[in-house]
Amino acid sequence: MYVKGTKIIIEEKKKTRMLTTIAHIATDATSSVPFPFFLHFFLSLSLSLFIDSFFFQFHSLFHFIFKFPTSLSLSLSLSLKKKTKSTSLLIFLVKPSLFNSRDSHIIKIDMEEENVKMSQDTEDTSAPLQMTEVTGAACPSGDAQLDKKQELIGKDSTEDEELAHMVVPGNDVPKWCSCRWAFCYISCVAMMFVYSVRVDISVAIVCMVKAKPPKFMNDSQENQLCSLTHSNSSSSSAEFEWSDGLKANILAGFFYGYTASNIPGGFLADRYGGRKVFGMCILLSSIMTLLHPVLSRVSGYLTLVLRILTGFVSGPFFPSMHSLWGRWAPPIERSKLMAICYAGPYMGNIITLTLSGYLCANGFDNGWGSIFYIIGIVGILFSLLWLYIVRETPNTHPRITQAEKDFLRDAITCKAKVTHIPWKSIFTSGAVWAIIVGHFCYNWSNYTLLTVLPLFMKQVLYFDIKTNGLMSSIPYLGQFLGYTVIGSIADFIQQKQWLSTRNTRVLLQLISFFGTAGFLVGTSFVKCTSAMSAVAFLFFAAAFMGLSGGGFFVNHVDIAPSYAGILFGITNCISALSGFLAPLVASVLTGNHTQSEWQRVFFVCAGLSAFGGIFFAIFAKGEVQTWAVQEKSNIQLERKRSIYIQRTSSCWILCCQKKKAEYKL
DSSP, rough: OBSSSSSSOOOOOTTOOOOOOEOOEEEEEEOOOSHHHHHHHHHHHHHHHTTTTEEEEEEEEEEEETTTTEEEEEEEEEEEEEEEEEEEEEEEOOOOOHHHHOOOOEEEEHHHHHHOOSSSSSTTTTSSOOOOOOOOSSSOSOOHHHHHHHHHHSSSSSSHHHHHHHOBBOOOOOTTTHHHHHHHHHHHHHHHHHHHHHHHHHHHHHHHHHOOOOOOOOHHHHHHHHHHHHHOOOOOTTBOOOOOHHHHHHHHHHHHHHHHHHHHHHHHHHOOOOOHHHHHHHHHHHHHHHHHHHHHTTTTHHHHHHHHHHHHHHTTHHHHHHHHHHHOOOGGGGGHHHHHHHHHOOOOOOOOHHHHHHHHHHOSTHHHHHHHHHHHHHHHHHHHHHHHOOOOSGGGGGOOHHHHHHHHHHHHOOOOOOOOOHHHHTTHHHHHHHHHHHHHHHHHHHHHHHHHHHHHHHHTOOHHHHHHHHEEEEEEEEHHEEEEHHHHHHHHHHHTTTHHHHHHHHHHHHHHHHHHHHHHHHHHHGGGGHHHHHHHHHHHHHHHHHHGGTTGGGGHHHGGGGGGGHHHHHHHHHHHHHHHHHHHHHHHHHHTOOOHHHHHHHHHHHHHHHHHHHHHHHOOSSSSSSSGGOOOHOOOOOOOOOOEEEOSOOOOOOOEEEEEOOOOO
């Protein structure tokens, strides 16, 4: 496997020989000016190479990559040639700010033999070069606490995460047919079912409940005309006369239970594994979906109770999926894999809303009953398939190749189950609150469309029940496309290293929130005589919402891969408050069902989106936080390093080692 770009080359070939180099270059540890370090590095290395009569050539000597706010990367490539010997050495120096600390920073570098046999200059050249790991003990700092830190160098760190971001699969590691991508495909389908049990009531309630006569207070003449020319009578399948308050609580009831189970669900997923938690939640929520037609005919309040219970068993869905991705998604592919997975809910919305509109008019059990029966039965069957196919980690997968397993092991920093959760550090972290606020503001707009969009289509745009389901699903096509595309864009930016992880997340989230706000405001002013224009505006608003798939939605794994499940449980729990607040607020603001009242609903969504974008831009982070680091004994990292550059506060030493022989540079 090898890393793209000019920074690190890792090549595992049969003919490849590893050369272990420890480079320590003396510099002023407290100096904040980088030039003395660069000058001393240049002179020291040049002198040591020229003394032994090596010819060398510098490639891209000064290749600087600036990162927000003042971080700097230097990539230095050397080509060392002598007779038949040709070996590329790539030295990677990261963040001068790190070099000013007293901690020891170890970076992984490998040597690649460019398909040329090593010269027979020394004895035993047929033997492979020895790989030697150097710890802090090789160059003690004189500081007991620092030396102890070096002994625990197995701890996760920001530097580890930066290295992991550069590890990409080689030619021997499968991609599209690999186990990690197979998990991506099935998880996308699984997330479709997650939203099917959530959104099925939105269209069903339109044809379950008898409609009230329309009111024209403060409504435009165009909308009054639309009411007369479009069929706004209740569907023949309508059986119930529920109050507006009960309808609003039924739509919001899912989120009463959903909010309560997010944090416990995240804890269970991180502690016992996301596979079983997710599979059991699909099974239970599908069974409860099957009970809707029977209990709804008994009492509307039983429907409310059933929605609360369905929401409660659905709470662990996202935390458990995030927990699984913390063990399956390598950083270099993380945005793409997770974006495809989390595009599933919106494809589920498209299918469920369209199917629900059709079944309301043509289905069995008075139309609306067939919606719950079909979704429930298919969900039960899929839960069994999920438990049979999915595995908790790459190490437990029976069909994964050794090459892919090695790649995932080296690239992913989250390796073990969580035994301790730093609650205080989590709730006092600005990076966490950036995700919470962004998630809440996103969910407000998302759940507004999810729960009351069919009512808007009926009360303002006056679509009949068949058209209502189809038109309500179109915005989610835009959201699906947005999520699918943004993953590739985010990964491309990361691979090209145009922006840091933090800046990538912030940029995409700002575009997402402000684009959504603009199109929602535009939707609120469209008259019913131009109903398709309103649908188009909603399509683009949802598409911009989908860009969050490259923003806050994957930021949990960026800042705390080991706690991704519990962290998503926390943020999703708090943000899920918008799930029941949004439909209740919409019900209060639209008492007369007029367009001017619905404008207020969209203005609230737009205002929260703008606020969320600004807050996230200020406080978001892109690197692993210090409180998210676990010790080596917990994570059991298996680090394979062939060359280490270790910097201490005292000195840097350049040397080379080979099995039974010592090369002089």
